[in-house]
Amino acid sequence: MTSELGDAEDKYRRKIDEEDDLILTSTDIMDINDGKTVIKSIPVKINPMISYNGMGGNGEGEGDGDGGDDDGDSNEGKGGNGDNSKVKVGVDKRRLKQMMENWGLSFSKPGKKDKKLYRLLTAENGVDENQEKTIEAMLDRQMATGYFEKNGFKVDVRDEDMRYNFIEEKLIPNLSATFIIMRDVSGSMDTYGEFSATIAGLIEFWLRQKYEDTVKIRYLAHTDEAFEFDPRKKEDFYKLVANGGTSFEPAYKLVMDMMDGSAYTSMSPYKERIDYESEDVFLLHITDGENADDNGKLYNTLKKLFPRLTKAFYLQVGGNSDGFYKMIKAVDREKVNEVKSGNDVSYGNVKKVLDALLN
């Protein structure tokens, strides 16, 4: 049968990539995949028509009969935000890019490997026979041809009934990431404890909102020695009391160890290696910037560490010395967002800091 539509589908694909005065939205289709709900977004272009405000731009009036509540907008809302518990997979590169940008993931690593998704399907030819599906197909045929009515149930498998397992492999972009929160809890941070905890807590909250399951958060604290904290007791992490000396080198060395998979001091029972090759790694360091140790050694560690990070955030609270502030900028200007801030837990100041950090 020749297709009456011809190459209309190709025309559509071209149209989506074109810049024109049409309105671009998307329609979402749900699929259960690997136990997770995957939403397939199909980009849709709409020709504008003169339309009512109350009806969300649809040509046809799709009101609801059950009274005053407005249903018009809820359809549109689904497109952009989506439910947080669901993973979104775009079918179109352009759409995917748009989504990544919305998620703030536009700076992900270029060499990051895609994740593989497997799905078991059935096909009419193959090697690995699926008996259940074969019997089903046989029954369907018997029902449809009237064989069943005449003879009742009888096992009679023909060639056309054979069904085989077929494994579909799908590549989806790897959206997972690790976020390391590093807090300076040395004696000099005594007065800034509340502020640093507030900022770290807010950033964690923001991450959970945005990425939910896809981001792993690791908690690090350091004085003149560094240790990882148990994520199940993160409330205690924010309440850590400041004392002891200050040295940055052990902390950054610890991050290196976590990436290399070598032994390090940890208060957490989970010791998972950070797979910096296949996922994004972000680092947030909150300190007053007074490093009491050898700066040269520190610089070398930073030089080794930075190529492995996707982005580093550095927040300096109060403090008098600019040494480290200058040094971290010198390592890699591109990869670091740095802010200096006062010790003021007011809404205005916190917002300013967060804006500057996360821009």
Added chain:
Amino acid sequence: MVKKSLEKLLVDGKEIKIIATHGSIIDEKYTMEARKIASFMINKLGLSFGNVEFKILDNEEFAEKVALYGTPLPSWEAGQEKIIQENNMKYRQGVLYEMVGHKFYDPIGKEEYTAVYINQNDTYDEVLSVMAHVYGHLHIEYNNRLAKSINSNANKHAYYRDRYREMESRLDVKTVEKMYDYSQTLSGLIDMFPDFHKSKKNDYYSKEETYPEEDIYDVYKFTLENVRFNPWEKELLEIVYDINQLMKGARIKIMHEGFATFVEDKYAEEVAKYDIGTAFKMRKGILQVADVLSPAQLPYYLGFRLFKDIEKRWDEGRHGLLYDLLSEEEKRSYMKKENKGLSEILEIVKSYTDWEFIFSYADLNFFKSLVKEIEEKTNMMIDNLYGGKYPEYIIDMIKAANSAKLDPNILRFQLLLETENYGPMVYVPKGSFKGDKLTLRQDLSFLKRYIGKLPEEEIESFEEQASQMFSLDNKYTAASLRRLSKMWKIPVELHTMDIEGNPLIIESDGSKISKSSEGEGPKFEE
């Protein structure tokens, strides 16, 4: 071979043919079943229709047919529709069981058929149910006054496709696509209610020269007549105009789906006499479609319920002036076996549209019971969602918050309003066109009909809601005006209102959009 022992199917003394095909092969089993069901429909229920060909299709073919139904040209829009439909079917969401296609002419048998597409993935019982459903649709297609006037034809569409492809090969795809997009914007301005506007022709003796001579509601046609297009542009616009006449079918949507479901239900009753298991499955399928309260399912829900109600009332003689004069007490015990339900329904289906149907047959009692049902359904839904998760007093609070106190009277008018308003009504006012500017004005005169009948305390909030809902001040409208202006090559202005209800003029000269608060605003008086 179809067995000859089956009686001939006669409609008005003429034999009709019914076949079911799978690809190019005739499917005997389904053909037999289809004929059996058709025989019941024609002889027992008194339906009438022409030749039918049931085509059993797989997902991809089905998606293509769905796309071609609404957008018969091989444009990007058709491709988009196909991809959406195909994915919907692949993941079994919003599954279409059947679709009644356009009529087509079979050159070998020299007869006209209606194509009906059935999804190959339907189960055997579903297919039977679907066939019964389809005969209801076909009856309306062959008998309803409005449906008959639409006259869409697959052969015509095939010719349009050929012309479109030729345009693409002679010019280039992008040029044709641009014009196609413009025509789609214009297609929102086709007059769907030509019988609603009272025509006020110019006085014969008047020497005043005005153009247009009366209010023009069909802006698409007005554009075709007054703008000088290239021949191919004009042809494309005419093609799209003709195709979009299909939109008028929206005016009988509730009746269409309601009647088809009603007929399907009747067939399930018949089946129950000899095969209770199948009948039960069919009934379940009907309830799955017609018992769900959502905007998309409203035509099924409302139409089915209303037809059932009418059947009962006319079977028991509970209608007419004399019945209305009785007291409530007498009404309850009233019974007069008339058995006129079915014939009354066939009469309704012949000549009514949704608006007339609801206006004259859905009385206050019907809406009272509907309101009750809606409340029960919402409460049940809340119980399903939150029951067991929260203590009962919280669930009661949710229920109380969700039970919008529906007034049956207002619900009735909301529905009527929806069935005569499928999008903004815009017209070119009489005598407004002088060649240098196209003036459009929004028509809201239908609102007056409802405001007059509302209780006084409701009027103010209704007007406030109306101006929020019916204002045309948005980006879609602005983009459309820009396109209209490019097509006309003169500025275009639209008289509407802002969301506070104040008059507003939106004007475009093809690139810029300007707004001013002068002007008269939309028209309210008839």
